[in-house]
Amino acid sequence: MEDFFVMTKRALISVSDKTGIIEFAEALQSLGYEILSTGGTKSLLKENNVEVTGVDEVTGFPEILEGRVKTLHPSIHGGLLAKQDNESHLKQLEEQGIKPIDLVCVNLYPFQQTIAKSNVSIDEAIENIDIGGPTMLRASAKNHAYITVIVDAADYGTVIEQLQQDGKVDAETRRKLAAKVFRHTAAYDAYISQYLTKVAGEENPERMTITYERKQDLRYGENPHQKAAFYRNPLGSEFSIAHARQHHGKELSYNNIKDADAALQIVKEYDEAAAVAVKHMNPCGVGTGSSPSEAFEKAYEADPTSIFGGIVAFNRAVDGKTAQKLVDIFLEIIIAPAFSEEALEILKSKKNLRLLTVPFDRQTDHEYVYTSVEGGLLVQDQDSFTLEDADVRVVTKRQPTDEEWAAMKMGWKVVKHVKSNAIVVSDDQMTLGIGAGQMNRVGAAAIALQQAGERAKGASLASDAFFPMDDTVEAAAKAGITAIIQPGGSVRDEDSIRKADDYGIAMVLTGVRHFKH
Structure with missing residues (x-):
């Protein structure tokens, strides 16, 4: 042997x-x-x-x-x-x-x-x-x-x-x-x-096996005492922060990545030039316009306080004019399809400012959303339902004007991305007030209306879910809101409709809620 x-x-x-x-x-x-x-x-x-x-x-x-x-x-x-x-x-x-x-x-x-x-x-x-x-x-x-x-x-x-x-x-x-x-x-x-x-067309198979590859180690997670790393799906959407190209600035942190993803999901809702500012997973300002510069002006005006230290996403290439406005405030990240050479030169003067590009022309039709819970995993489709997919009904005596329709559509695109309970006050080109993550709907409305202030007069209000009582309509009316868009479906919908009629508010029901927990 x-x-x-x-x-x-x-x-x-x-x-x-x-x-x-x-x-x-x-x-x-x-x-x-x-x-x-x-x-x-x-x-x-x-x-x-x-x-x-x-x-x-x-x-x-x-x-x-x-x-x-x-x-x-x-x-x-x-x-x-x-x-x-x-x-x-x-x-x-x-x-x-x-x-x-x-x-x-x-x-x-x-x-x-x-x-x-x-x-x-x-x-x-x-x-x-x-x-x-x-x-x-x-x-x-x-x-x-x-x-x-x-x-x-x-x-x-x-x-x-x-x-x-x-x-x-x-x-x-x-x-x-x-x-x-x-x-x-x-x-x-x-x-x-x-x-x-x-x-094979299998939905919800008896076993789910998914795999990711490490993109980078992170200094820490949500807090410094938590270890973390960033993994990406090699076959996942290229239109994502996981596949973004970084041109400048420090490495992304755990919270940067989550906020950047939130900003990207909102800005892709728009066909016209749009800018989205995000803080702590919620939009603090959204604006649209004829150019990225104009869109950013409106996003900034929506909440010039909260945008400090935030993340801004554009769905148009950032040019020098826009960059000059961006460089004057403290931001963590700017996301866009591209940056002009002039814009890069201006923005790179900020040593730690992260500049990311994402291919907007490679958006996918379908992605799953995975959420971990202790001992398990929740899996769902992305919330890609749009107002065009909804069975929209005007339920009040007064029909919305064209301007009110445009304002409601603006708010509806944003409210689906705001943590529930969520209320968004907007006109046709920008958010005016956002109430996020409250334990009751009238509380979320109070925050959004207070932030909007005098700008609420003649504006629209969007809600991610139905009004359990008519108190939100009452608060909106007293603040000067003239149009409301909400899913409906409450056993007390008629109370809210009557209250809207009492104040001459146009109310639209969509039949679709947009909870975001």
Whole structure:
């Protein structure tokens, strides 16, 4: 038995992503490893003068079924799964003429990249589901007490360094590499399950497996005593903070990311030029206009106090004129489809100001919203319901004017993004007062109306949910509101309608609420 296993170390290499693989194989060969390989990897290594033994030479069996079967053989998996200090295992290997494999370097068919293509067919996607690769990786990772298994080119240097210095890879590194393998194969299977679940039209499947990749470590979470990191969905929407490009400023913090996402979700509601200012996950000012500069002026005027230290998002490229207005106040982040060269020069004078661009032309039709609760996960569709989708009814004696319709539409777009209970007072181009996160609706209205002040006269009021009593209508009327838009659905809707009629207010019911907890 001892004579049978007196042999050089063996490394099995089979990779789709061939980054750095030639140098890695050359280093292994210089350390005395016999290289086993398949298909394109074998050809590439041979072309670069690396001595390679084909897997078919080891198995005595050719690759078949267009390469679908090549490594699925006892001569390979016996060498991967044998305990190399177990006499029974070694005896069985000798009886079958199988020699151990000491190092495995495998990465998988590019399934993720394949399904990310806009025109991918299901047949193409299926052909890019790797079978042999995950099987070798899982076998090697299970047997990491004896085998070094590598799935990431970033680890090539560490492995070679340890082999050169110590002649082996230490147990701690082998275990970390094995853990990475299982994370990798779990993510790979998650992509496949997500894709096939979508293709099959399954909603709310009995199990949900989702996977994210780390984008960055964060200094801390919501508070300095909380550890945090930022992960992104590699197949998620490019129209997102997770895939945004940062041009300037400090790294984003946990709270920056949440606020920036909130701002982006609001500004995408608008077709005309719009600017949205956000503080603590709520809009503090929203404005529209003929240009980003005009839109920002209105967003700023909506609440010049709260915007301090806030985040501003635009749905138009920021030009020099707009940048000059932005640079005069303290902001954490500015988000836009693009910045002109002049704008970048102006804004980069603020050392810590983060400047982000997001591709507004790549908005997706559908994304799920995931919310963690202790011990579980809530999953829902995005609230993409618009006023155009609603069955809108005028329920008062007076019909809204064109100006009031425009003002109500403005408020309705904003109120769905305000923490409940939510009230928004607006005209047709800007918010005037926002009441957010109150335990009762009339309290939210009181805050919004107080903030609007004299500007409430002739303005509209939008509510994210129905009025349980007519007290909100009463408060709105006394402040000078002339039009109200709300979902309706209360058993006391008639009380609110009568109160609106008493004051000559036009009231519209949408039948759709927009709670945001």
